[in-house]
Amino acid sequence: MVKKLQTVRSCTVVSPTNLALIKYWGKRDASKLNLPLNSSVSVTLDTNDLRTTTTAYLMDSKPEVDCDRLWVNGKEVSIGETPRTKIVMEEIRRASGETRTFYVVSVNSFPTAAGLASSAAGYAAMVFALAKLCGIDADARRTDLSRIARMGSGSASRSMFGGVVAWNMGVRPDGEDSLAEQICDVRHFREDELHAVICVASDTKKHVSSTSGMSTSVATSLLLKHRADTIVPARFEEMKTAVRAKDFDTIFTLTMRDSNQFHACCLDTYPPIFYMTDVSRAVVRLVEQLNEKPFAPRFAYTFDAGPNAVIFCRTGSDARELLEVLLEVFPPSAADVRSDGGFEFVRGRSRRSRAEARGEAVSGLQKSTISLDARRAHEGEISYFFHTGVGQGVRIVEEEGCALDLPSQV
Amino acid sequence: MVKKLQTVRSCTVVSPTNLALIKYWGKRDASKLNLPLNSSVSVTLDTNDLRTTTTAYLMDSKPEVDCDRLWVNGKEVSIGETPRTKIVMEEIRRASGETRTFYVVSVNSFPTAAGLASSAAGYAAMVFALAKLCGIDADARRTDLSRIARMGSGSASRSMFGGVVAWNMGVRPDGEDSLAEQICDVRHFREDELHAVICVASDTKKHVSSTSGMSTSVATSLLLKHRADTIVPARFEEMKTAVRAKDFDTIFTLTMRDSNQFHACCLDTYPPIFYMTDVSRAVVRLVEQLNEKPFAPRFAYTFDAGPNAVIFCRTGSDARELLEVLLEVFPPSAADVRSDGGFEFVRGRSRRSRAEARGEAVSGLQKSTISLDARRAHEGEISYFFHTGVGQGVRIVEEEGCALDLPSQV
Numbered sequence: 019m020v021k022k023l024q025t026v027r028s029c030t031v032v033s034p035t036n037l038a039l040i041k042y043w044g045k046r047d048a049s050k051l052n053l054p055l056n057s058s059v060s061v062t063l064d065t066n067d068l069r070t071t072t073t074a075y076l077m078d079s080k081p082e083v084d085c086d087r088l089w090v091n092g093k094e095v096s097i098g099e100t101p102r103t104k105i106v107m108e109e110i111r112r113a114s115g116e117t118r119t120f121y122v123v124s125v126n127s128f129p130t131a132a133g134l135a136s137s138a139a140g141y142a143a144m145v146f147a148l149a150k151l152c153g154i155d156a157d158a159r160r161t162d163l164s165r166i167a168r169m170g171s172g173s174a175s176r177s178m179f180g181g182v183v184a185w186n187m188g189v190r191p192d193g194e195d196s197l198a199e200q201i202c203d204v205r206h207f208r209e210d211e212l213h214a215v216i217c218v219a220s221d222t223k224k225h226v227s228s229t230s231g232m233s234t235s236v237a238t239s240l241l242l243k244h245r246a247d248t249i250v251p252a253r254f255e256e257m258k259t260a261v262r263a264k265d266f267d268t269i270f271t272l273t274m275r276d277s278n279q280f281h282a283c284c285l286d287t288y289p290p291i292f293y294m295t296d297v298s299r300a301v302v303r304l305v306e307q308l309n310e311k312p313f314a315p316r317f318a319y320t321f322d323a324g325p326n327a328v329i330f331c332r333t334g335s336d337a338r339e340l341l342e343v344l345l346e347v348f349p350p351s352a353a354d355v356r357s358d359g360g361f362e363f364v365r366g367r368s369r370r371s372r373a374e375a376r377g378e379a380v381s382g383l384q385k386s387t388i389s390l391d392a393r394r395a396h397e398g399e400i401s402y403f404f405h406t407g408v409g410q411g412v413r414i415v416e417e418e419g420c421a422l423d424l425p426s427q428v
Numbered sequence: 429m430v431k432k433l434q435t436v437r438s439c440t441v442v443s444p445t446n447l448a449l450i451k452y453w454g455k456r457d458a459s460k461l462n463l464p465l466n467s468s469v470s471v472t473l474d475t476n477d478l479r480t481t482t483t484a485y486l487m488d489s490k491p492e493v494d495c496d497r498l499w500v501n502g503k504e505v506s507i508g509e510t511p512r513t514k515i516v517m518e519e520i521r522r523a524s525g526e527t528r529t530f531y532v533v534s535v536n537s538f539p540t541a542a543g544l545a546s547s548a549a550g551y552a553a554m555v556f557a558l559a560k561l562c563g564i565d566a567d568a569r570r571t572d573l574s575r576i577a578r579m580g581s582g583s584a585s586r587s588m589f590g591g592v593v594a595w596n597m598g599v600r601p602d603g604e605d606s607l608a609e610q611i612c613d614v615r616h617f618r619e620d621e622l623h624a625v626i627c628v629a630s631d632t633k634k635h636v637s638s639t640s641g642m643s644t645s646v647a648t649s650l651l652l653k654h655r656a657d658t659i660v661p662a663r664f665e666e667m668k669t670a671v672r673a674k675d676f677d678t679i680f681t682l683t684m685r686d687s688n689q690f691h692a693c694c695l696d697t698y699p700p701i702f703y704m705t706d707v708s709r710a711v712v713r714l715v716e717q718l719n720e721k722p723f724a725p726r727f728a729y730t731f732d733a734g735p736n737a738v739i740f741c742r743t744g745s746d747a748r749e750l751l752e753v754l755l756e757v758f759p760p761s762a763a764d765v766r767s768d769g770g771f772e773f774v775r776g777r778s779r780r781s782r783a784e785a786r787g788e789a790v791s792g793l794q795k796s797t798i799s800l801d802a803r804r805a806h807e808g809e810i811s812y813f814f815h816t817g818v819g820q821g822v823r824i825v826e827e828e829g830c831a832l833d834l835p836s837q838v
Contacts, residue, residue, distance in 0.1 A: 238685075240658075240659050240689075241651045241654065241655065241659075241689065241692055241693075241696075244651065244654040244658075245651070248650075248654075249650050249651075271698075274698070275648075275696075275698050278695050278696055278697075278698065278700045279650075279651065279695075279696050281695055282651055282692035282693065282695040282696040283651075283692065285688050285689075285691055285692040285695060286651075286685075286688055286689050286692040287688075288681075288684070288685050288688065288722065289716055289722050290688045290712065292709050292712075295706055295709075296705055296706045299702050299705075302700065302702075306699055312698065312699050
């Protein structure tokens with residue numbers, strides 16, 4: 019029997035996911051502190067296109083009752099089985115002095131299993147909402163809150179800020195200097211600048227989780243150690259400088275090379291970890307074909323711990339042109355269209371149903387920049403696309419009707 | 429008009445290919461000297477199963493006539509367009525004082541394009557045959573000849589010897605100490621020990637050549653530099669010690685890890701080089717499943733500059749068991765069997781036609797060690813297999829009727 023609690027107050031936030039330009043791979047401390055082997059840099063994505071919405075409730079429980087609860091996408095998640103949730107809640111209590119119970123309800127606008135860093139958005143949202151709920155001036159203390167978000171999921175620290183964000187690995191054993199900082203905010207870019215197209219692969223295989231993959235890589239890859247000790251420190255500075263200068267040649271080249279190096283370290287792990295598949299490689303080859311100049315690229319691919327490609331574009335019109343080519347090479351199959359013609363095949367900023375996407379690919383009306391034999395060569399291999407761009411960090415939403423309700427049975 | 433020359437004498441050799449346990453990737457000197465970035469170790473394969481046969485002819489030309497000729501698999505190859513052939517011929521002339529014309533005829537017992545190191549076998553054969561033809565005591569001077577074979581193709585230096593062979597990178601700028609040496613000869617292993625199963629993938633894509641791949645890797649991969657400078661020197665010694673001790677745990681583990689690290693460096697190259705495909709990865713996963721203990725493996729996969737897997741086995745019976753599993757997971761497709769039921773699907777030591785292989789896979793008579801859903805999961809993805817083992821280095825064949833004739837029009 020769960021004791022019925024009353025709500026004291028609530029706080030609702032929307033939180034972005036983020037995509038790393040310099041990858042985080044490997045922990046130097048996998049304990050509660052969750053400290054990385056290297057610094058990383060990421061782009062925060064627009065919550066209009068992909069977001070986690072989280073409402074945190076403060077309940078009228080007695081201090082001694084340990085009965086925090088969490089619901090993600092409508093399903094209760096056991097806090098006992100997600101130790102990092104417990105850690106985050108404890109850290110917020112320590113920082114605020116609050117002792118009452120937390121109920122947290124969270125919903126992703128994108129499929130959790132799609133490999134789109136849902137844990138980054140989720141932990142950033144939870145930390146921000148709980149902090150505000152407990153009277154912490156969350157907006158003013160984003161850097162400090164990035165420390166707590168880091169304990170939930172390393173990359174969550176970076177979703178505290180919008181624009182382009184660095185997570186400094188820090189050197190202290192207690193992790194107090196392992197914090198996110200904003201390199202530039204979203205206004206550093208023009209409205210139509212720095213778009214991203216995410217290609218969600220149809221691949222449904224179970225992948226090695228980041229946590230377990232990192233741990234095996236740290237234990238076995240000699241290349242990862244060299245990467246973290248020697249290569250990333252220089253790249254991290256180079257990337258920050260390039261972002262500040264809006265030097266897209268460097269940002270894009272370094273993004274691709276760092277993604278490749280991260281996957282190289284996965285392959286150097288024993289037993290080896292493969293996240294990229296033949297579909298991923300087909301995207302790489304297509305981007306290379308469109309780029310023409312490898313060191314002055316128009317587009318930059320990057321891959322996280324799965325086969326999904328993310329392709330950064332300098333401008334919105336580049337993104338739209340890229341999408342046309344992608345739809346030609348990776349259209350939905352005829353069978354997929356028949357099974358659900360209304361399925362949103364391109365999401366975010368350039369919506370198309372499967373039927374529309376297939377129609378464009380088949381009609382061949384576009385001024386195609388790709389060779390004929392590449393057209394429809396990878397039909398059905400991409401499940402859907404997102405078209406999005408750079409956005410703001412996690413933030414409170416005060417509008418009426420935005421709060422997520424507690425499940426009715428509570 | 430080509431001047432008609434008369435044959436003075438000929439010499440015929442058979443030469444093995446070899447498979448690297450510690451990979452050669454990258455040149456520190458890509459000139460005529462062809463010097464590697466790191467030392468490497470290989471197993472010489474049995475010429476009963478895979479071989480290059482080469483007959484070198486000495487012709488009665490005047491010294492000033494530069495008209496050496498070469499035929500590979502029945503087709504003339506222009507020596508002007510294969511500068512390394514010219515280099516090898518010049519080095520043999522320099523070593524022997526011979527000045528007359530060479531005609532060389534060479535045939536591989538395996539498809540040249542299958543990525544089975546045909547250049548290693550081919551250049552070793554050419555060097556050995558020409559040396560003997562010119563009065564050099566080739567058998568006694570294998571180490572010295574490995575220096576010349578190296579100038580043709582780096583890995584050819586290792587085909588000079590049988591058993592397991594090391595190619596010491598050397599330190600001298602003139603390459604005089606970049607030579608092959610035998611770690612152990614073929615009798616170090618029992619007859620039934622150290623077999624290999626080669627999986628030739630159906631993939632027909634054009635791959636980046638080793639020469640151009642190495643050059644891009646040396647120019648762009650920071651991980652390759654670290655590998656060559658720091659990791660391989662230790663691994664090279666560890667592998668030699670393990671081979672001498674027949675410590676299969678170490679030989680096999682190190683073989684897999686070094687193959688993975690070589691492919692990691694290819695991926696860290698910019699633009700990235702991908703040799704392994706989804707088929708390669710399926711073989712890796714199957715070997716992992718059969719191995720159970722990653723650090724005491726029964727089988728060791730390794731991949732060269734293409735998608736083909738080579739799987740080393742401790743014994744012949746392990747190899748036969750592995751082949752049964754491979755035939756279950758990668759059987760020929762029904763359509764392939766119909767198109768040519770007599771096509772040799774398993775070659776070398778355990779011959780089977782496509783029809784026989786398909787029959788075994790479908791009948792499921794084997795005591796299968798793999799899960800049901802893996803059976804026939806990769807039908808048609810492997811073109812054929814070789815079952816072979818460790819063998820002798822390049823050698824003269826004196827038997828009547830072994831010499832390859834010059835093309836009839838010559």
